[in-house]
C-alpha cells in the first residue's frame with residue numbers, strides 16, 4: 285500500500301515538474317516583445333492574423349494561452365509550422381524525427397556503457413597502476429575534444445578520404461540493417477566518446493570507494509576470485525551514480541544532439557528544435573521542448589524504478605520516508 | 606603440541622602521507638591445534654591488521670609486509686594469492702569486527718551465505734540454499750527461511766553478527782579468526798554471541814583466534830592470551846597463568862581499566878591514562894614507558910626484548926611485576 289502511495293506521489297511530483305517547465309516555456313514565448321501572429325504569418329493580411337490569434341489563443345492572457353496549448357497538446361495536437369505556402373503539422377515532424385533521435389540515443393548509450401563499464405571496473409581494480417593511468421589519461425584527452433570536432437575529423441577521414449561510410453543523411457532500418465548502421469556509426473561515435481570518459485570516471489571513483497569497504501574484504505575471506513568480487517560484490521553497489529548520470533544524458537541526447545544531428549544531417553529532435561528557433565516557429569518550439577521534457581521525466585522515472593533493484597536500501601528508505 | 610598456525614617475525618608497515626606506519630612489529634604467535642587464543646589490546650594496537658595479514662587479506666600497494674605465516678603445513682607467505690584463496694572457507698575463515706559494514710548491502714543474506722558453499726564446496730544452488738538455512742538455524746537465527754531472503758539492513762546488529770558467524774563457519778574451517786565479534790553489540794547480545802562461539806568451537810572442533818580489547822572476554826573463552834601493545838606482542842601465556850601471575854605492567858593496567866559497574870556497550874579502553882604512541886614514530890625505549898607507573902630510566906632508552914620464563918610465559922619488560930625492582 286505504502287509502495288503504491290510512494291509511486292503515486294512520485295508520479296504526481298513529475299507531473300508538476302512537467303507542468304512548470306511547459307508553463308515556463310509558454311510564458312517566455314509570450315514575453316517576447318513581438319507580435320507572434322506577425323512572425324508566423326509575415327505576409328498574411330491582418331484579418332488572417334486575427335483568425336490565427338484567435339485559433340492559437342494569442343488574444344488571451346498567458347494562462348489562458350497556456351491552458352489552450354496544453355489542452356491541444358495532451359490530445360496530440362502539437363500545433364503547426366507556418367510556411368509562406370501553407371502549414372505542416374508539428375506532430376508529423378516529430379513522428380519523423382523521434383525514431384531517429386531515440387535510436388541515436390540508444391546506440392550511443394549502449395556503446396558508451398559497453399565500453400565505459402569494463403574500463404571503469406578495470407581502472408578501479410588497478411587504481412594507481414599503469415592500466416589505470418593509461419585509461420584515465422586517454423579518456424581525459426578524448427573528453428577534452430568537443431564532439432563536433434570529433435565528428436568533423438570522422439567526416440574528413442572516414443567519410444571523405446577513405447570513403448568508408450556515408451557522411452550525410454539517415455536510413456531507416458527498413459532500408460536494411462547495414463545501411464541503417466552505416467549512417468549511424470559516425471554520429472554515435474561522436475556522441476559517445478565524451479560519455480565514455482564521464483561514465484568511466486564516475487564508475488571508477490565509486491568502485492574505488494566500495495573496494496575499501498569491509499564487505500569486500502569479507503567477500504575475499506570467503507575465497508572468491510577477484511573477478512567475482514569485482515562484478516558480484518562491488519559493481520552493483522557502485523553503479524548508482526552511473527545509472528543516474530546515464531538517465532540524465534538520455535534526456536539530453538534526445539533533444540540536445542543539435543550540432544551532431546546537423547553535421548550528419550540526421551535530422552532528429554535536436555534538429556527540429558534548431559529549425560524551430562531559426563524559423564521562429566514558436567508554437568513548434570514550445571511543443572517540441574515539451575516533448576523533450578516528457579522524455580527527461582520519463583527517464584527519471586525509469587531510474588527511480590531501477591534504483592530499487594540496483595540498491596535495495598533505497599527501496600525501503602523511500603517507503604519508510 | 607603441533608601448531609595449526611604459526612606466525613614468525615611478522616611486521617606490517619603502511620606507507621602513509623605522514624611516513625611509514627608500523628602497525629605490526631615483529632610478532633610471533635603460535636596457535637596450537639584445537640586451542641583458542643585471545644589477542645587483547647587497545648584500539649589501534651594492530652590486532653585487526655595482524656589477523657588480516659595472517660590470512661593475506663591486506664590489499665593495497667601501500668602495504669609492506671615481512672615475516673612468515675605457516676598454516677597447517679602451508680607456508681602462506683610463499684604461496685600465490687590463488688593458492689592461499691583455496692585455503693579460505695575450509696581452512697581459515699574470519700568474522701569481522703563490524704557487522705554493520707561487513708555484509709554486502711545490496712545482496713540478500715541467502716546469496717551471501719550460499720556463495721561460499723557454491724564456490725568453495727561446489728554445491729548446487731538448491732543444496733547450498735538448503736545448507737544455508739541449516740547454518741542459520743545452527744547460529745540460532747529464528748525464522749531462517751525469511752532471513753535468507755532479507756537484506757542486511759533489515760536485520761539487527763546481533764542478527765547480522767550471527768549471519769557473519771554462519772558465513773564464516775559455512776565450510777567448516779579449521780581456524781576461525783573472530784575479530785572483536787562482540788564489540789559492536791550490546792551487553793546481553795555479547796554474552797549470547799560468545800556462548801554461541803564457544804559451543805560452535807566445541808562442536809566443529811575449530812581452533813580460534815579471538816580478538817578483543819576486553820580482558821574479561823578473554824577469561825572464559827580462550828586457552829592462551831597474547832597481549833598486544835603498539836603493534837608488538839608484549840605478553841603471552843596460558844590464560845589461567847596470565848590472570849594468576851601477570852608479569853607485564855601494561856596487562857595489569859588493562860585489567861585495572863575494565864569498567865566494572867558502568868559496563869555499557871561502546872565503553873572503550875581509553876581508561877589507561879595517556880595514549881598509544883604515534884605509530885609512525887616509535888621511540889627508542891619501551892613503547893609503554895610514557896604511561897607505565899613502573900617506568901625507570903632504562904625503559905625510556907632501551908627497547909625490551911621478549912623474555913621467557915622457564916614455564917613458557919613470555920613478556921616484554923625490563924622490570925616485570927613480581928620481581929624485585
Ligand SMILES: Nc1ncnc2c1ncn2[C@@H]1O[C@H](COP(=O)(O)OP(=O)(O)OP(=O)(O)O)[C@@H](O)[C@H]1O
Pocket residue numbers: 619621626628646647648649650651652653654655702785818884
Ligand atoms: N589500510 C591501512 N592503511 C594505513 N594504516 C592502517 C591501515 N589499516 C590499519 N592502519 C593503522 O594500523 C594501526 C593498527 O590498526 P588496527 O585496525 O589493527 O587496530 P586494532 O587493534 O584492530 O584496533 P581496534 O580495536 O580499533 O579494532 C592503526 O594505527 C591504524 O590506523
Ligand code: SF4
Pocket residue numbers: 853854855891892893894895897898899900901904909921922923924925
Ligand atoms: S619496560 Fe619499563 S616502561 Fe616498559 S612496561 Fe616494563 S617497566 Fe613499564
Ligand SMILES: [Mg+2]
Pocket residue numbers: 652653654702784785
Ligand atoms: Mg580491529
